[in-house]
Amino acid sequence: MKKYEEIYTDIKNKIINGDYSATAQLPFEKDLCEAYTTSKMTVKRALDLLVDEGLIIKRRGSGTFVKDLSQKEINRITQLNQLNGFTATYDKDGNKVTSKILDFDVIQADDIVMDKLNLKPGSFVYTIYRLRYINDKPVVLEKTAMPIERVPGLEQTHLENSIYHYLKEDLDLTIQSAHRQYTVKKADEDEALQLDIEKDDPVAVTEQITYLDTGETIEYGITKSRADMFIAETIVTK
Amino acid sequence: MKKYEEIYTDIKNKIINGDYSATAQLPFEKDLCEAYTTSKMTVKRALDLLVDEGLIIKRRGSGTFVKDLSQKEINRITQLNQLNGFTATYDKDGNKVTSKILDFDVIQADDIVMDKLNLKPGSFVYTIYRLRYINDKPVVLEKTAMPIERVPGLEQTHLENSIYHYLKEDLDLTIQSAHRQYTVKKADEDEALQLDIEKDDPVAVTEQITYLDTGETIEYGITKSRADMFIAETIVTK
């Protein structure tokens, strides 16, 4: 493990365990350099990770402090795992994650998809329409478009499980980032039927563009989530 | 301006202007060091900002590339301004931002507020219940709790405008970060009445804990937004 990761992990654990408690002052960077026998830039980097993660704050001239976090908030932060597909997100706690494929086609990208995925006119995309279940309960209705030339050999069996798994393990593609927008709307008749809710019940709409570590777009997706199963979290730092 | 900020801004502008277009390769770090007559760490820092912002990706052994972003996506990203209060967020484009104060009290924090703000039992908090308008249209219903000892002298007049402005200009307090959760629900009767929608219409619920640059909590808020006026955005990087 890299040195700055070791320092980051060590201090993070001390915060979680309460060795550094809420509002406590951390040792000065100078002293951390000695303690970990390392240079200032490396300590700074480790601390900056903790700032981004929302656990500590730094004040020039004063020092570095643990934020005034409740135990619940600490737990929430340390369990935030980002940038996972649906399966990886919900598969953890022994949940049963399944899918029903409602549609699977190859079509020419329409204007919206072309724009979102930055494709050339006439480009073909897979369109995948799936209903995702957690423990046999329908939770998310998902419409996804993927450029066919970037996802060769995609088949029905991959859709029944995790597409992300196929991208990673079989095609050796790496997801680098996702740009997401959340909005809210009333369920239309189809959405209500699929998600087993009433028409006009609230649904959360997540629109997502996903990028590979090559910079290429790989996926444009719109998901409709049952209100009672939706939550999104974010930490915003100045 | 700091050197890494200059480099960051310069390259960002070149991406926005199309001098570096989608999927284009940026000059190597080595060359950027020469071009800006600076050291590697400084160039790296500037580029890492652009990675976090979602504009570029870097691959060791290969180089640095502009993401395959549509023009719309570039615009969206470059206009993302985070960590603002309601007023600053909507005041920009010449919108008229106003508030109706529905309730303003000082009470002992209940268990939830005590926990969220990490307060001691018996602590007193302001509770502020406001309806926020944009161009005279009710948009957000907001319930906020703030510890009284951290916000001395808060008065009704401050609530009618921007509390954040009072914190910053009068109390010289600086917001450092906010931890947010988004969920979705049906409007109850009161929410429907206030937001001028129907009962059971969808509303977006934003729960937020706000921290000062001292690490102290300053605000716990729950806002209910009209579905047609709600949008949240985030960029997730590996």
Add this chain to the structure above:
DNA sequence: GAGTGGTCTAGACCACTTC
């Protein structure tokens, strides 16, 4: 004035990709 974190350097060495 003393001490904090922030910026920046010039260079060494490492991990990875590409040829």
Add this chain to the structure above:
DNA sequence: AAGTGGTCTAGACCACTCT
């Protein structure tokens, strides 16, 4: 083998806070 970005150093100097 050559070239990329990643990590790390030892130290200089700066900006800010507190006394």
